[in-house]
Amino acid sequence: AQSVAQPEDQVNVAEGNPLTVKCTYSVSGNPYLFWYVQYPNRGLQFLLKYITGDNLVKGSYGFEAEFNKSQTSFHLKKPSALVSDSALYFCAVRDTGGYNKLIFGAGTRLAVHP
Amino acid sequence: SQTIHQWPATLVQPVGSPLSLECTVEGTSNPNLYWYRQAAGRGLQLLFYSVGIGQISSEVPQNLSASRPQDRQFILSSKKLLLSDSGFYLCAWRTADTQYFGPGTRLTVL
Numbered sequence: 001a002q003s004v005a006q007p008e009d010q011v012n013v014a015e016g017n018p019l020t021v022k023c024t025y026s027v028s029g030n031p032y033l034f035w036y037v038q039y040p041n042r043g044l045q046f047l048l049k050y051i052t053g054d055n056l057v058k059g060s061y062g063f064e065a066e067f068n069k070s071q072t073s074f075h076l077k078k079p080s081a082l083v084s085d086s087a088l089y090f091c092a093v094r095d096t097g098g099y100n101k102l103i104f105g106a107g108t109r110l111a112v113h114p
Numbered sequence: 115s116q117t118i119h120q121w122p123a124t125l126v127q128p129v130g131s132p133l134s135l136e137c138t139v140e141g142t143s144n145p146n147l148y149w150y151r152q153a154a155g156r157g158l159q160l161l162f163y164s165v166g167i168g169q170i171s172s173e174v175p176q177n178l179s180a181s182r183p184q185d186r187q188f189i190l191s192s193k194k195l196l197l198s199d200s201g202f203y204l205c206a207w208r209t210a211d212t213q214y215f216g217p218g219t220r221l222t223v224l
Contacts, residue, residue: 032211034212034213036215041202041218041220042217042218043120043204043215043217043218044158044204044206044215045215046212046213046214046215049211049212051211088156090158094211099146099163099165100146100208100211100213101148101160101163101173102160102213104157104158105157106156106157107156107157
């Protein structure tokens with residue numbers, strides 16, 4: 001069965017420190033992977049995606065993600081966290097069943113402390 | 115550029131009342147459209163998707179229905195709301211490989 005796991009319910013980081021939000025996936029074939037961010041009472045904003053090519057993908061607001069096929073992971077990273085990065089982060093994988101449906105992880109709440 | 119609108123932004127409805135939430139997309143034609151529900155500020159559940167006018171696929175049997183009367187309009191409805199219908203409803207559209215989300219509607223059923 002296809003699935004996405006975000007093993008951390010919450011991640012706490014001090015401002016200026018690097019951050020990592022973890023994501024692992026299970027899907028047949030080559031995965032299409034996505035990261036979205038959600039601020040309170042707002043819709044999801046697209047951050048970045050991996051379709052093919054370089055394993056390190058750069059996205060919006062200084063975020064990047066590393067695709068690791070052997071570990072079936074797609075961790076979100078940022079070299080230096082900002083307080084304004086505090087939000088809910090979702091990892092998603094495209095459903096191979098068609099129509100570009102997405103399977104989302106449960107979300108990870110990132111808290112960046114001053 | 116493309117934009118996606120949802121209204122209303124917030125809605126408080128009594129149990130047993132009808133529901134109509136609207137989503138419209140601008141700047142594109144024949145988009146794939148999706149309705150999601152987010153409960154308790156966490157996981158997203160895909161409710162419906164549509165690949166064209168009048169074409170609706172349901173992911174989860176429930177108290178809701180969807181319609182697509184026009185190319186860029188997607189409507190979520192219910193004849194009688196339940197308490198469990200409360201949540202944050204998100205509409206999304208797809209271009210190439212990526213889905214983009216609207217601002218959402220917060221529905222509270224009392």
